Amino acid sequence: EDALLPVPQNISILSINMKHFLTWSPVIIPGEMARYSVEFQGEYEREYANESWIPICECSLITATVCNITEDISATVAYNLRVRTAVGARRSKWGTLKGFFNRITTSLTPPLMKVIADGYHLLVELEDMGPAFQFCVLYWKKGQESRMQQKVVKEVGSVVHLDTMEAGPDYCVKAQTYVESINRSSSFSQTQCVRAQGGRSVWL
Amino acid sequence: SVAEIRSGFTAIKANIQARDPIRTLSILSYPHSLHKVKSSDRCCITHHLFNFYVDKVFKHCKTEDLYVNRKISSIANSFLSVRRRLQQCHEQNQCMCGQESTEKFNQILANYERLNVTSAAMKSLGELDILLNWMEKSP
Numbered sequence A: 001e002d003a004l005l006p007v008p009q010n011i012s013i014l015s016i017n018m019k020h021f022l023t024w025s026p027v028i029i030p031g032e033m034a035r036y037s038v039e040f041q042g043e044y045e046r047e048y049a050n051e052s053w054i055p056i057c058e059c060s061l062i063t064a065t066v067c068n069i070t071e072d073i074s075a076t077v078a079y080n081l082r083v084r085t086a087v088g089a090r091r092s093k094w095g096t097l098k099g100f101f102n103r104i105t106t107s108l109t110p111p112l113m114k115v116i117a118d119g120y121h122l123l124v125e126l127e128d129m130g131p132a133f134q135f136c137v138l139y140w141k142k143g144q145e146s147r148m149q150q151k152v153v154k155e156v157g158s159v160v161h162l163d164t165m166e167a168g169p170d171y172c173v174k175a176q177t178y179v180e181s182i183n184r185s186s187s188f189s190q191t192q193c194v195r196a197q198g199g200r201s202v203w204l
Numbered sequence B: 001s002v003a004e005i006r007s008g009f010t011a012i013k014a015n016i017q018a019r020d021p022i023r024t025l026s027i028l029s030y031p032h033s034l035h036k037v038k039s040s041d042r043c044c045i046t047h048h049l050f051n052f053y054v055d056k057v058f059k060h061c062k063t064e065d066l067y068v069n070r071k072i073s074s075i076a077n078s079f080l081s082v083r084r085r086l087q088q089c090h091e092q093n094q095c096m097c098g099q100e101s102t103e104k105f106n107q108i109l110a111n112y113e114r115l116n117v118t119s120a121a122m123k124s125l126g127e128l129d130i131l132l133n134w135m136e137k138s139p
Helices: A043-048 B002-018 B039-060 B066-091 B099-113 B117-126 B128-136
Strands: A012-016 A019-023 A035-041 A066-068 A080-087 A113-118 A121-126 A133-141 A149-153 A160-164 A170-179 A192-195
Touching (some): A113 A170, B002 B066, B002 B117, B039 B099, B039 B117, B039 B128
Antiparallel strands (some): A019 A066, A113 A121, A121 A160, A133 A170
16 A cells, blocks of 8 residues: 555755755645655765665654755765655655765855945955855955955854055955865855945945 | 764764773774874875774664764765775875884774674774874874
């Protein structure tokens, strides 16, 4: 009778900025509430542990059709993922993600960034994207792109001081993220320019 | 990465070490600590130890605790990822094994084989911070 329970379809991964989610289409069973359970299998389990699967307890018998697998996808290796339907004691067969998932394929977006001119100080505030992220910040005097300077920010806590500005010229800044564990960077953010004017912060 | 291995291990360290009743014996530190390794031997010993953990240790560390098993999976898969990089060094002859490193690694194996496999595996896993500290300490 188990075979009658439909297997979840359209199983796919949504991975952005090292946050990984498994999603699938809802299984419609008239008069019943479908629940789902998710399991993963890393390269280690495939190669050294008899192809064993490991359940994700936060996604065991859930009604949602999405599971946050970020904490379990914690190595840059190929993972298999599967999900099945459950109604009462009945279980469907497993539906397995087509192909492996490796976090190296995550989409990296440019960081949110706020550039501040605090008097003559050029500051930047960066979005906290988690411990896996570093930032490469480029800054230059407008019109002097050839003399662009770089600062690598490994930990985002407070505002980062980039430079002491001269009065008058605009100073421009852009930033990208870098994830060491997958050795990839995002594209650069939009450029933001500010200008120092006495003690007042000025936005351009 | 090594940082991810450490964070995975920190999450289950107390649980794993509580499963190791034999406090009088060490796998990685007896009789000489890893810290007495020449810098030229570091890569070879690290490579050997990563193979040791992948081939011998993790598979005997299954527990009744799902969370612990998930973290062990996380550590084991991270080991595979780091080992792949070490393998590249080994293939480019940048990871030469001298007599001393071979002897030191054989001592670790002897320590391991002195216990039954589950106890030895659990003790080795519980000593992972010794390996991580040694790896992160520059020569």
